[in-house]
Amino acid sequence: MTTISDILHLANSSVQVNRKALEVVGNNISNVNTPGYTRQRLVVEPQTVVGPWGNAMVGVKGDDIERVYNNFLDQQAALQKQRYGFLEGRQNVAKQIEATYDELEGRGISTALGEFFTSFSGMAGDADSLAERQNVVQTAQTLTNHINSTYTSLKNLSSDLNMDIEADVSEANTLLSEIADLNDRIVQSGGMESGNVSELLDQRELKARELAEIIPSNTYVDRKGNLNVLWKGHTLVDGVNSAEFSTIPGAAYGLQLNYGNSIPIDVTDQMAQDSGGKLAGLLYAREVDIANAMSDLDEFAYTLAQKVNELHSSGFALDGSTGRNFFDEITTVEGAAGQLALNQEIVDDPGLIAASEELSGLPGDNRIALAISDMQTDESIFGNATFGEEFSLMMGRISREINSLDKDVDLQEMVMLQSENFRQSVSGVSLDEEMVSLIQWQRAFEASAKMISTVDNMMATILELK
């Protein structure tokens, strides 16, 4: 038998649940622009009690707030973001490498290189003229300055990059400890199943996503509700404990992972093809993009110094001396572009440029000057490329690298947006939808309230029976 007050209770539960549903709608609306927010839904179900007369309907129950998400889509969105972070990190550096070279305005290394060789051709026309010799000194200095400063810029870029790496590392560390902290609070509050931790869960997921943008980490949730973070076989977060990365300053500027004990990290392993994340992007830019540009330039400068010196030292200067290097001797390829410099003796006295092949030929003998000038078109120097061709190939390589990187970034941005869209289509808030829900729950609320007043009327009717 149902009593009138039972109906009152039923109506009351309905008012309560509908009010709560409106609260959830309100929360969704207010978080429409919150990054990482997952829309929520009140789980409503009929409330039944088992009595002596069978199951009785006693209203509605709405204790659980459910987060609407799809784990696969979340993972995909995180993965695409990682790839984007990797490419974007490289692209940012590539833009700076690009700015290092000044080749398109007609005043770069290539122009200086051409002028350097042709100055020898000019000198050959008048081998004992000091003006032509001065011109050779000047063009050689312009060339060495250009190569030196480009090399220094690349080197500085590489060390500046270490600051960015440092910043990413400390951001990752903060995120790791925050995730461990959130684990603690979520488990304390009763784990995933309890309805009142959705905000914390959202936050934890957001942190994990932010972390994944920096390093390609994987996550899983254990039975207690801890979010554990793994990275390349290392545990980064285990319940309430978190690991920490640290940088090792120095020439190589390495990375290590501290978790109880310290594990050095193979930086090249970080850059494996499948790696994603901003940090790997920066490391890749430092270890591959910048390093390649520098070693290309080194190789170029080394060959230039060797080849010119080889010819020059066989020749005779105006004062009859021989065996003098034109460029200061460079012993190793590495760092050659930074060391390339004109022999100071020649700067002080351009007469010491050796233009003659034989001592007896002084001063009109111009065969060495002609031979150095001819080097400009000698294709045997770099296999089958001249100095100029080799340099233009170098620029072509860098250009293609930047060009394809730009395209990759564009493409990845689209893919990332697409996968984020898919995620949003499940977990995002649609204001229109919320407006519909708002009206829906409001109407239900109004109806429940009407029920209470109806019951009230009914009670009054009964009380009036005398």
Add this chain to the structure above:
Amino acid sequence: MRVTDTNIFSLASYRINRGKNKLDSLTEMISSGMKANSLGDDPLAVQSIVRNDERSGRLDQFSTNATNARNQLNTYESVLTEVYNLLTTLKSDAVALSNETTSYEQLDGFEEKLNLAKEQLIALANTQNNDSYIFSGYKTDTEAYDENGTYQGDTGNVQVEIMNGVKIDLNINGTEVFGGGTSGVTDLFTVIDQMKSSLHGDFPKDFTENFDDLDAVADNITRATSQVGSRMVYTDIAASAIERLKVSNAEVSQSVEEIDYADTLVQYKAQEIALQATLQTNSTLMMPSLMDYITR
């Protein structure tokens, strides 16, 4: 698929941004006229620009070299012509003296003439171009002949580069023209000295022997002059070839490096329309909301 508000806004800003980016790079291309405005723009154009920057100065240098060579060849030509004229005068004078009516005064006058001619010839042999002696081989800082007509230069041959891999001999060696040294060529100054000493010999004066020598020297000069002439022709051909090469290089690099304005402007217009359409459609998508229709 549910379309959420974040979707609409993030996609809209992505699309608009992409459209503006394309428009921006087209604007840059149009204003500079170049396909590559930064290294990453167009690898082929970049490679071509870098390549040409290095090469372009070389052709200019060849032009300069050719001009300088032409100057020196001109000097050779005029010197040789003058030497030839001097010899012709000497010879006709000597012919006139080769009979029995010659007086002592005439002979004295001729000796004077011979002395003067020798001095003049030595001066001509010591001609300088650009502060360098042009007849003394590599010894460009040394006079080709001393005052006695002894050769002081060497047999060095200064070459000049007038095209890629093409070098021409620039020098006419003094010994090829005036003799002396170890060349075995008739020594003009010895011939003059012989003529002088025979002036003091018996009457009638017979210079016949010297005539052969003078003719041999004249032949040498003619040979050298024609050599100079053919070098001039060669230099001129090379100079005009360089000019043609400059033009064709410019054309080739233009086609790789520079934009086709008509094409790029059409692209620009298309992109502009696309951006406008994007702006319009996205604003339409962003505007309506259910909230506009719910009134209570």
